[in-house]
Amino acid sequence: MFLFAPNAELLVDKNGIIVKINHQVEKLFGYEREELVGKKVEYLIPERIVHTRLIIDKYLRAPVRREMSESKDFLVKRKDGSEFFIEIGLNPIKLENKIFISASIRDVSARVHLVNKLQQSLTAIKNKNKELEQFTYIAAHDLQEPLNTVTGFVELLNEQYKGRLDKNADKYLQFITKASSRMRFLIRGLLDYARIGRERKLSMVDCNKLVTEIQYDFAFSIAETNTTFIIDKLPQVYGCELELSILFQNLISNAIKFRKEGTAPQIKISSEKEGNYWKFSVQDNGIGLAEEHKKKIFIIYQQLNARTEYKGFGLGLAFCQKIVELHGGKIWVDSVPNKGSTFYFTILNSNNL
Structure with a gap:
């Protein structure tokens, strides 16, 4: 059962020495059984990943059962030097009055890669949304000045020329006044919309x-x-x-x-x-x-x-x-x-x- 288990399985002693592996470990890491048995489990960890080594040492001093779902993802290395992520379930067992740790390992590189891509996409979307909000705010703010100019001149025309030109001119001025007023409300609304979430x-x-x-x-x-x-x-x-x-x-x-x-x-x-x-x-x-x-x-x-x-x-x-x-x-x-x-x-x- 151990040798042909669907997950990669290895057995280590209380000092972290690998004493037994199954075929899936050989397939996953690219080592033959003889190359791993007798090595410390840290042999499978990239040398620069000091934090993982500290976690292993701490766990071996007080081993407890830990399901895969409770474990963090760990970076490990194959025989050819390539690296990948795993999740690991741990279970202390007693054999011949000695404590061993049974470790069940699963390659989660595809999942980690997908999560990273999603995180990158989410970050990019957030940045684009922030840029868009800033653009909206600036555009709406800058539109107010020319609109104020148009509105000011329309008011002057109304004051000085209303009733002194033909009927169509008065009607056109009224249209411009209403359109300018509506534009002012739209710009204010755009500014208010852009302000939501700021400060x-x-x-x-x-x-x-x-x-x-x-x-x-x-x-x-x-x-x-x-x-x-x-x-x-x-x-x-x-x-x-x-x-x-x-x-x-x-x-x-x-x-x-x-x-x-x-x-x-x-x-x-x-x-x-x-x-x-x-x-x-x-x-x-x-x-x-x-x-x-x-x-x-x-x-x-x-x-x-x-x-x-x-x-x-x-x-x-x-x-x-x-x-x-x-x-x-x-x-x-x-x-x-x-x-x-x-x-x-x-x-x-x-x-x-």
């Missing part, structure tokens, strides 16, 4: 307190629309209080804004623990949305309804998505047209943000 202050945030404060802020809209709330006990989460406030504000604001005609908005906010996350839901009884729009609504500047009917620039849910992702979670929506929507989002229950 964050992280702390434990009481979500119940946060929602209560938002209700006070929306007191006029709530009274005007007869909005009612059902709010379960919400948890404390680790995050940026300002960002989480913007998240709840946007979801509550949308629930009030996109109400059905003749129906008072009802908003239910609840949460539940799911593994390492808190899952929140914000449910309303509003106009809902169609299946094909469920992903579009999180794209910046996306508006599904006529601007004349519902004011806004399509920024709120894009803000929400960015904030949730910065808190290690995701956001999605379930919705039925004319029945309402439920927005779900998760927040990582950790202080490793």
